[in-house]
Amino acid sequence: MAARHEQIADELRDGINRGQFPAGSRLPSESELAARYGVARGTVRQAVAALGAEGLIGSRQGARRVVIGSGARQSFEELRSFAQWARAEGRRPTGHVISTARRPATAEDVLRLQLPPGTEVLYVLRVRSLDGAPVLVERTVYADWIAEAVEHIEPDCESVTQRLYDDVGLVFAYGEHVLDAVAAGTRDAGLLDIRRGSPLLRIQRVTTTRDGRPVEWSDDRYRSGTVAFSVRNASGTNPLTRRLGPG
């Protein structure tokens, strides 16, 4: 049983995310909300304070609270799966495997996946799209012990994360994400339908099981303007979220 002020905060947050309170619009006054929910003004204040701490609304004395962003934010848990995030945004995610290969682990693979030298790993090159438009090139290296399960997944599988959970009960936790910008190479450009040299947001990440065992590491390159990542520094909120770009 959640506290009343939390229920109210949830309802208001939903209202903001659903567009009932668009960015730039004004929230109802505290008194009005108090009457609507049948609570005292103090309880409403607890609720809106939470939204303020999350950065969703701003306030100035004497003026009604203003909605800052309708930023549909996903938790860090959902960050791991492109498909799950996209569906939550109301977009249609698709995926397509370009090539796969089994090779002996490179020095980098050994380091990142904490494998014995010489282990065979599985490389997969994937392109992922939103509503049919290519958005992301993924170059993933899977550890040997999960490689076979990955190879049994059909090439157009929408959510590999979901499939690995369904098939072998694997639950991903998260290691580390390193973000920088790179220019699209010839291959990237062809796959994403952009010009060579176009800016890409690159995220190099390691995914682990909950107990810290590395499962995969990946070099993901996002087409500029399609997706942005946001990090917030307020206490108690999720540190990193994915965002849709203006495209």
Added chain:
Amino acid sequence: MAARHEQIADELRDGINRGQFPAGSRLPSESELAARYGVARGTVRQAVAALGAEGLIGSRQGARRVVIGSGARQSFEELRSFAQWARAEGRRPTGHVISTARRPATAEDVLRLQLPPGTEVLYVLRVRSLDGAPVLVERTVYADWIAEAVEHIEPDCESVTQRLYDDVGLVFAYGEHVLDAVAAGTRDAGLLDIRRGSPLLRIQRVTTTRDGRPVEWSDDRYRSGTVAFSVRNASGTNPLTRRLGPG
């Protein structure tokens, strides 16, 4: 004239920093503090809530509040200030103001900085370098109430953050960072000594005071290969850190 709950928060914060309430010790109860300061319990709760948001104290229902530590928020301190981070890495940071201008706030400024429409804001264009090589173009908008203090800072001041703290006691507390990749425009290219169209890592950020009042927002563009950002998902560790690139 600061609010009573802020005065109380300040006194308690000082007490923690001075060792009067060492890490691990318990804070006096809300009722005791209320009696000591001659205020209602609600006012004390406002004060301790601020300390909780800063990560100084923790609380569990039924038990007294526990002092966590004096100043463990190093990660964000470093993230916020380019100069402080660079020095910690053993690099030599420099900064140079290209241009400044006072203009009426745009709609975007009004929204991000929570200002009344028509307020005059201060735009500053800066280039920052590591060991003499340009690395970062910063386009910052300062709220009107801090603009004057910023204008009094010399153009090649190494750390604006430090100066604002020294001059007017301004402490930055919370922020949000949105990361994506963009192509360098003509201006960016000239300032960073790269070709037009080169990939840049863009970080748009809002910085606020401890109580959530926005101070500045900025569009920072990092030259590719110089700096990367990393996010880790272990609890209790720093969510976002800056990294040197291979350059």
Added chain:
DNA sequence: CAGTGGTCTAGACCACGTC
């Protein structure tokens, strides 16, 4: 000027911890 948010009070009940 009326309305709004910021602040503060003085109570109350409950769930949880410590003893």
Added chain:
DNA sequence: ACGTGGTCTAGACCACTGC
């Protein structure tokens, strides 16, 4: 059992906004 923090109420006054 008792103290504590978490929640909630029903008032109040003030500073500021918006008209």
